[in-house]
Amino acid sequence: MPKRKLDPLPPAAFQILLALAGADLHGYGIMRQVADQTGGRVRLGPGTLYSSIQSLVEEKLIEEIKPADGKETDQDRRRVYRLSSAGRKLARNEAARLADVLRVARAKNILRGDYV
Amino acid sequence: MSERVYACLLRLLPAGFRDAYGADALELFRDRSRDERGLFRRLRLWNDLLFDLAISIPREYRLARSTPSGPRASSDFGTIPSFDVLAADRIHPTSLLLGSMLTTLALGALTILSSHVSTRLGEGPSVSSKHSVNARYDPLGAVASPQGSGTSDTPAEKVFKAWLLAFNSADPSAMTAFTKLYDPTGKMGMFISPRFRISTGGFEVLSMTSPQPMSVHFCIKEVNSSTRGLGSIRVNPTATPTVAAFNVDEVPPDAVITEIKLDATERHRVIKGTIETLNEYYVWPAVAQQMAATLLAHERNGDDKAETDGGFFAAMLTAQARSVSHDEHLRVMYKPFKTPESASGGPTPEEVAHYREAMVRNNCTFEEVHILPHNIGYLKFSAFPDVDVCRSTVTKVMKSLRHADAVIFDLRDNHGGDPHMVALMCSYLFDHRTHLNDIYDRHENSTQEFWTSSPIPGNTLANKPAYVLTSADTFSGAEEFSNDLKNLNRATLVGETTAGGAHLVQERRIDEHFSIQVPFGRPINPITKTDWEGTGVAPDVTVKSDAALETAERLAATRVKGLKPESQ
Numbered sequence: 001m002p003k004r005k006l007d008p009l010p011p012a013a014f015q016i017l018l019a020l021a022g023a024d025l026h027g028y029g030i031m032r033q034v035a036d037q038t039g040g041r042v043r044l045g046p047g048t049l050y051s052s053i054q055s056l057v058e059e060k061l062i063e064e065i066k067p068a069d070g071k072e073t074d075q076d077r078r079r080v081y082r083l084s085s086a087g088r089k090l091a092r093n094e095a096a097r098l099a100d101v102l103r104v105a106r107a108k109n110i111l112r113g114d115y116v
Numbered sequence: 117m118s119e120r121v122y123a124c125l126l127r128l129l130p131a132g133f134r135d136a137y138g139a140d141a142l143e144l145f146r147d148r149s150r151d152e153r154g155l156f157r158r159l160r161l162w163n164d165l166l167f168d169l170a171i172s173i174p175r176e177y178r179l180a181r182s183t184p185s186g187p188r189a190s191s192d193f194g195t196i197p198s199f200d201v202l203a204a205d206r207i208h209p210t211s212l213l214l215g216s217m218l219t220t221l222a223l224g225a226l227t228i229l230s231s232h233v234s235t236r237l238g239e240g241p242s243v244s245s246k247h248s249v250n251a252r253y254d255p256l257g258a259v260a261s262p263q264g265s266g267t268s269d270t271p272a273e274k275v276f277k278a279w280l281l282a283f284n285s286a287d288p289s290a291m292t293a294f295t296k297l298y299d300p301t302g303k304m305g306m307f308i309s310p311r312f313r314i315s316t317g318g319f320e321v322l323s324m325t326s327p328q329p330m331s332v333h334f335c336i337k338e339v340n341s342s343t344r345g346l347g348s349i350r351v352n353p354t355a356t357p358t359v360a361a362f363n364v365d366e367v368p369p370d371a372v373i374t375e376i377k378l379d380a381t382e383r384h385r386v387i388k389g390t391i392e393t394l395n396e397y398y399v400w401p402a403v404a405q406q407m408a409a410t411l412l413a414h415e416r417n418g419d420d421k422a423e424t425d426g427g428f429f430a431a432m433l434t435a436q437a438r439s440v441s442h443d444e445h446l447r448v449m450y451k452p453f454k455t456p457e458s459a460s461g462g463p464t465p466e467e468v469a470h471y472r473e474a475m476v477r478n479n480c481t482f483e484e485v486h487i488l489p490h491n492i493g494y495l496k497f498s499a500f501p502d503v504d505v506c507r508s509t510v511t512k513v514m515k516s517l518r519h520a521d522a523v524i525f526d527l528r529d530n531h532g533g534d535p536h537m538v539a540l541m542c543s544y545l546f547d548h549r550t551h552l553n554d555i556y557d558r559h560e561n562s563t564q565e566f567w568t569s570s571p572i573p574g575n576t577l578a579n580k581p582a583y584v585l586t587s588a589d590t591f592s593g594a595e596e597f598s599n600d601l602k603n604l605n606r607a608t609l610v611g612e613t614t615a616g617g618a619h620l621v622q623e624r625r626i627d628e629h630f631s632i633q634v635p636f637g638r639p640i641n642p643i644t645k646t647d648w649e650g651t652g653v654a655p656d657v658t659v660k661s662d663a664a665l666e667t668a669e670r671l672a673a674t675r676v677k678g679l680k681p682e683s684q
Contacts, residue, residue: 027140046144
């Protein structure tokens, strides 16, 4: 079902990739990690979170981890997600792109100072 | 109860999405409800959820609609006109109604509550306080809503006049109000600082022209002296025009202003002169060749063709060259008056005299020098000015801190200067001659060593704890100061990674209007054998630059108390 577009990468999806770069997490874990890494600025609501997760899974940028013993108990039915190597690569490219933007922004600034 | 409400609201999402993630969304709601207690956090939770649904519902339906129709999409609606629900199970009309009502009610309640809470807690901008700000700051208010002839002002003229009123009012709050409204990115620098207002006495406008609605060229004169400045302001074409670029150059007293209109021949001559200078002097010859190729390619493409304005043409060449080198020290410059060719290639005697006078007036850029609680010396300065001009000021400043138990150098707004001055300032922190830095000159193919001139007679700071405050704006020579002391383990750097400009520059003349500030040399740290071009100098203690002083004060106070156990 290739229907969702990740090009350009939406900020929410990028934040999720970054959250998963550190550890495998379930949905709520991702939401908290994103809140942490953005200083509380971004709190992903369930709709945005799972919609982004769905797109990322479809594009194979993250994958759902199957429970180790293959059975799902009612107690532990949370789905845990892991960053795929394609996802890691995309996150790296996006970070590099943002770094470029930052560099241009700095260059446009009139930084005076004569180191003479 | 609230879980059931949210479960109902979730039914507004398309069935496909709900089947896949509905349970997870509900689980997440439970997790957050468990963790986020108290009125404020609850309100925030519901605010997040409703906002999220308001965005997600239309998006999911849009996505569901664009899905290639599977068996579910071609369901039993047939040809009967109907809502395109695209769901296995239809949304029951009562759910829809209930959902809409609840959303409306919740949003209404939230609005009332949040305004109530923010007024009570005094947080968030309330309308009444905004009004009082405008009412109090007359100068800005007058320009923000121009009357009479003012209504025909272009956006750039409006901002320029607002700046002049705020600056000349000498009222710090008017300046803050101007910055907030028109200059959120801080392009005006010291031109909107109360201190600069005091030293200049304000400005008179001698002339003003508007070549385009978004830019103004002007000539201004300091009230306190005969110093004239020639500058331009460019604003963004936004609803409230904000400053995109601001630039003022001092005009030598006897200069005759002759604005020129560039043609293709003159443009080509400037490009050719720029390329020759870069090839001869730029610190990395291979990069110089790449920049030359880029400048020529832009000229061939006709990218420069329409530019007849000297200042904007210089800015254009600067941007083209920097797009390859990313070297923020490199700058092509234009002056709307003829500059004489001095025999030595260095500054003319008039320029030196002018510089000296400006430094005396600005206290060699030392903005603050005082003793903080716990006997911590603090000095903030915005440049490392020429050592020959400012040596006596530095001696005085450092002498005033001689009884301090620790010292904080605030370089957060420091944009560099003379490497000899960097060495002189460092000298106060050592009791013996110390190798700080080397500078490699590409044109001469030579390396100059920089050492401290320690010990300095009467100095008592050589063994005292030292802290350097840095920000992402700390640039050039200020980065060298930070880098030198960091690598010698002589100071603790507190703040942000610096801007990343290491090269040394000199101004080379292209013709009587144009010159280029060309990076000709690079530092080599004797310990790391590297420089910080493009990377910046990383702090030892990373905090936002706003919090750097507070953090350093705390560190210094702890350290000072530790060193003197007999004091409380």
